[in-house]
Amino acid sequence: MFKPKYTITEKLLANIKRIAGLVAELNSRHFPRVVILALEKEARELSSFASTSIEGNPLPLTEVKRILKNQPERLRDTEREVVNYNRALEDLNQLLQKRQAALSIKLILETHRAITRGLIDKNRCGRIRQESVFVNDPRTGKTVYWPPDQRDAKPLLEHLVDFVHANKKAIDPLILAGLFHKQFVIIHPFMDGNGRTARLIAKVLLASMGLNTFNLFSFENYYNRNVTKYFEKVGLVNNYYDIKDKIDFTGWLEYFTDGIIDELLRVGKELQAAALTPETALRPYHRQILDHIKEHGYITDKEYAAVTKRAKATRNKDFNKLITLGLIEKRGKGKATYYQLKTRL
Secondary structure (H helix, E strand, C coil): CCCCECCCCHHHHHHHHHHHHHHHHHHHCCCCHHHHHHHHHHHHHHHHHHHHHHCCCCCCHHHHHHHHHHCCCCCCHHHHHHHHHHHHHHHHHHHHHCCCCCCCHHHHHHHHHHHHCCCCCCCCCCCCCCCCCCEECCCCCCEEEECCCHHHHHHHHHHHHHHHHHCCCCCCHHHHHHHHHHHHHHHCCCCCCHHHHHHHHHHHHHHCCCCCCHHHCCHHHHHHCCHHHHHHHHCCCEEHHHHCCCCECHHHHHHHHHHHHHHHHHHHHHHHHHCCCCCCCCCHHHHHHHHHHHHHCCECHHHHHHHCCCCHHHHHHHHHHHHHCCCEEEECCHHHCEEEECCCC
C-alpha cells in the first residue's frame, strides 16, 4: 500500500488556505457566458502548448493556436501531440460536467490512449508498460532515474488509485492531487506520455475539490515557465528500489500548491479584464439584480422596481442583457415571471 511521507509545513498550510480563499472568491462571482467561452478556449490552447512543451515539443504558442483552429488533416508528430492533448482536455471536461470522471485505472488508460494515439505503437497505447524503462537528463543525455520494474508498475498504480479513494475525506484534496501527480511520475507506468497523463488526471482530481474553473485552469503553464525546476521537484534521481522508503513529498507539495495559486491569480485577472468590455460590462443596476438573486434566490420585476427608479422598458432591457450574457434565466410566465442565476463559476 502507498504510504507517502510528507509534512504539513507552515508554507503548505498557508498555501492551502489561500487557495481555498481564491477558489471561493472566483466561485462567488458571475461572468458573462461569452467571456467564459473565450477564456476556456484560450486555456485549452495554453495547456496544450505548455504540457507538450514541457516534454520537448518545439511548437510556439502561436503555431499551437493555428493548428487547433484549422485542424489540418495531415499532422506531423509535434502537431498531433497538441491536437491529442486538446481533445483529451475536452473529453475530460465533458466527463466532469456529467460527473463521470471518477479516478480509476480505466480513466487513466483512456487518457493515456487519447494523448498518445497515432504517436506510439498501438500495443503500448493505453496499456501499462511490459518493459523496463529509464529516465535521462535531457541536458546531459545520461540516465538519472530507474523506475520500478514492469512487474511492479500495475500493482503500484492500483495502490495509488486505492490510496486516493481511501483518503478522500481524510486528506485535503489539494494534497491528494499533489501526491498522485508525483507518485504517478515516480511509477512511470507507461513507456511514453507519463507526464502528460499525470498532469491531466491531477487536473481532474483538482476539479473534484470544487475548483469549478477547471476549464480556465492551466497549471501546466506554471511548470513550463521553469521546466528545470519542475523536473527537479517532480522527478527522482537514482534507482527506485534504493530510495522508495526515503521519498519525502513535502517540497513537491509546496511547489505544487505554489503553482495552483499562481494560476488562480492569472485566471482571476483574465476574467476581470475580459469582463470589462463595453458589451459585457455590468452597471451598478445590473449588479443590484445579481445581488438580490444571490440573497433571495430569485427576483421579480416588481421587486426590481422597488429598489430602482428605472422605467419598465429599461428594466426589461436590464434583464435581457443579463440573459444574453448567460448570467440569469427567465422562469414562469406573465405576472408569475421571475429570474434566477444561470451560469455559475
